[in-house]
Amino acid sequence: MIINMNTILECNQITKRYSSLTALTSVNLSLGRGKVIGLLGPNGSGKTTLIKIINGLLVPNEGTLLVNGQKPGPETKKIVSYLPDKSYLPDWMKVKDAINMYQDFYENFNKNKAYEMLKRLDLDPNRKLKSLSKGTKEKVQLILVMSRDADLYCLDEPIGGVDPAARDYILNTIITNYNENSTVLISTHLIADIENVLDEVIFIKEGHITLHNSVDEIRSQEGKSIDTLFREVFKC
Amino acid sequence: MLGKLLKHELRATSRYLLPIFAILALFTVLARIVLGLEILDGDFSLIPGMIMVGYVISMIAIVVVTVVVLIMRFYKNLTSDEGYLMFTLPVKPSQLINSKLIIALFWSILSLVAVVLAILVVVLTESDMETIILGFRLIRDQISSEFKGYSTLFVVELIILTILSGINKILHIYASIALGQLLNGRRLLGSFGAYIGITVAIQIIATVALLISGNAIDTVGDFTTILTVLFPIVIISLLILNGIFYFITDYLFSKKLNLE
Numbered sequence: 102m103i104i105n106m107n108t109i110l111e112c113n114q115i116t117k118r119y120s121s122l123t124a125l126t127s128v129n130l131s132l133g134r135g136k137v138i139g140l141l142g143p144n145g146s147g148k149t150t151l152i153k154i155i156n157g158l159l160v161p162n163e164g165t166l167l168v169n170g171q172k173p174g175p176e177t178k179k180i181v182s183y184l185p186d187k188s189y190l191p192d193w194m195k196v197k198d199a200i201n202m203y204q205d206f207y208e209n210f211n212k213n214k215a216y217e218m219l220k221r222l223d224l225d226p227n228r229k230l231k232s233l234s235k236g237t238k239e240k241v242q243l244i245l246v247m248s249r250d251a252d253l254y255c256l257d258e259p260i261g262g263v264d265p266a267a268r269d270y271i272l273n274t275i276i277t278n279y280n281e282n283s284t285v286l287i288s289t290h291l292i293a294d295i296e297n298v299l300d301e302v303i304f305i306k307e308g309h310i311t312l313h314n315s316v317d318e319i320r321s322q323e324g325k326s327i328d329t330l331f332r333e334v335f336k337c
Numbered sequence: 338m339l340g341k342l343l344k345h346e347l348r349a350t351s352r353y354l355l356p357i358f359a360i361l362a363l364f365t366v367l368a369r370i371v372l373g374l375e376i377l378d379g380d381f382s383l384i385p386g387m388i389m390v391g392y393v394i395s396m397i398a399i400v401v402v403t404v405v406v407l408i409m410r411f412y413k414n415l416t417s418d419e420g421y422l423m424f425t426l427p428v429k430p431s432q433l434i435n436s437k438l439i440i441a442l443f444w445s446i447l448s449l450v451a452v453v454l455a456i457l458v459v460v461l462t463e464s465d466m467e468t469i470i471l472g473f474r475l476i477r478d479q480i481s482s483e484f485k486g487y488s489t490l491f492v493v494e495l496i497i498l499t500i501l502s503g504i505n506k507i508l509h510i511y512a513s514i515a516l517g518q519l520l521n522g523r524r525l526l527g528s529f530g531a532y533i534g535i536t537v538a539i540q541i542i543a544t545v546a547l548l549i550s551g552n553a554i555d556t557v558g559d560f561t562t563i564l565t566v567l568f569p570i571v572i573i574s575l576l577i578l579n580g581i582f583y584f585i586t587d588y589l590f591s592k593k594l595n596l597e
Contacts, residue, residue: 153596156425160592178427189421191414193352205341206426 109134109253109284110155115164117150117308124150126308127164134252135281137298139327140288142305143335148288149186151305152255155286156183169252179208182251186258188238190230196241197226203245215248218274236263243271247278254285260294268294293328302327304334338428342436347443349414353406354444358451361395365455368392372459392459396452403448407441408510412528416518420596430590434511434583441507442500487564494568501575508582509535515589521597539578 112130116123125147132138140148153159154166157173168177190199196219203210219226222240230238243259256275260268268291276298279285289295302319304312311334312319316327323330371385415423415433423433461469481488513535517528 158421158424158594158596175427175429178425181425183421183425185418185421187418187421189418191349191419191422202345205345206338206428 107133111167113165115161115166117161124308128310132284134284136300137285138301139299140286140303143290146305147308149257152257155255180252182246182249182254184246184256184259192231194230196228207249209250211248215244218244236267247274252283256287258289272298292331296327339432346436346440357399357402361399361455364392364395365458368459396455399448403444411437412514431587434586484560490564505575505579508579512582512585515586518595
């Protein structure tokens with residue numbers, strides 16, 4: 102396997118089995134730098150499993166996964182910024198407590214950037230997370246994650262549970278806050294909403310990667326939008 | 338990074354524990370005043386009586402609450418959704434365990450010290466103080482005469498034993514929670530089951546070990562044997578057991594983490 106300097110993520114024959122099912126089967130994947138990539142597939146297709154392996158929350162049964170040439174561990178966690186599909190912040194914290202915690206643990210966290218984004222949202226940093234609505238809490242989490250100057254952002258269903266206006270805010274926050282050397286991996290099943298911001302797409306179906314290509318090429322080869330193609334490929 | 342983890346751990350636990358320490362301090366002062374005024378048997382004995390009850394309850398509460406808070410903190414912070422944050426910090430799982438273990442030991446010791454202080458402050462008069470000091474001297478003299486040249490060894494071994502068994506209690510719970518989180522949807526039940534299972538296993542092993550070495554026990558009547566044979570054996574057993582608990586917890590969190 103050749104480690105390319107321009108590769109941020111390299112999966113080699115990754116298989117992950119849970120007790121009753123196989124979530125990922127022999128996944129090979131190579132992601133370049135400076136791209137916004139959609140990880141697209143229906144619920145239960147293996148998106149979250151793959152993202153958890155990238156972040157060291159799961160260990161694959163077989164195969165290797167390298168982030169910036171290293172196995173998931175403290176070193177890769179320094180350069181990967183992860184937005185889980187959960188409310189993962191302790192709810193007794195104030196917004197500013199969470200910011201301080203990120204500041205303490207992540208060298209690439211930019212506190213001023215986080216406060217600026219909060220200000221634009223008109224959100225008081227002294228509010229307790231417990232008192233925020235689900236949508237606002239998700240925005241706070243996104244602000245924390247995007248205020249890191251990371252090499253790889255893993256965003257698991259960032260627009261899953263919010264209204265269309267919040268969706269625009271979230272997508273806008275994502276595309277205006279990553280630099281040209283970093284890669285953004287967004288998992289979702291809501292394709293129409295994010296199609297315009299994607300450079301590449303990955304289709305994942307029942308634990309297999311069925312397609313990985315640039316959006317432009319897919320459009321010119323297939324002559325249809327990603328959303329239309331997705332509906333065809335994943336037709337029930 | 339361990340320093341930062343310790344700081345956050347202390348902050349998260351202080352939130353619950355400092356208030357209860359403050360309540361105990363308040364009741365201790367009030368109880369001291371009530372006893373000093375000798376109004377417990379008067380016509381207005383209801384309020385002083387309630388203060389004394391509150392004093393006793395807050396002493397019990399500080400121990401119970403400390404244990405519950407420390408267990409819930411470990412469980413919630415590492416195996417619930419908060420685990421997504423903790424296990425993606427740029428630290429090793431062992432550092433997470435270490436930080437929690439150190440802070441848990443700190444609060445456990447502090448809560449016991451608080452109870453002892455609360456009792457001393459209320460019951461102590463100047464003459465009591467002299468009696469207590471006298472008592473300590475008596476115990477010390479007893480130790481030196483019984484253990485002859487071994488009295489320092491006795492004290493050192495006792496301190497090591499106390500700390501090791503404190504760590505043992507904590508790691509036993511950590512390992513049980515790490516095992517329990519493997520059970521999807523029944524994590525709490527799984528943790529209780531693991532705790533009981535481990536307890537039973539240790540009892541069986543200890544009983545077998547005692548049966549095998551049954552004859553040796555008869556000779557233990559001699560104090561020097563206790564210090565040079567029995568205590569070291571217990572210390573080594575605790576070290577091994579603590580090592581196993583720690584390994585189980587670290588292995589499961591590193592390789593078999595099962596967040597929902």
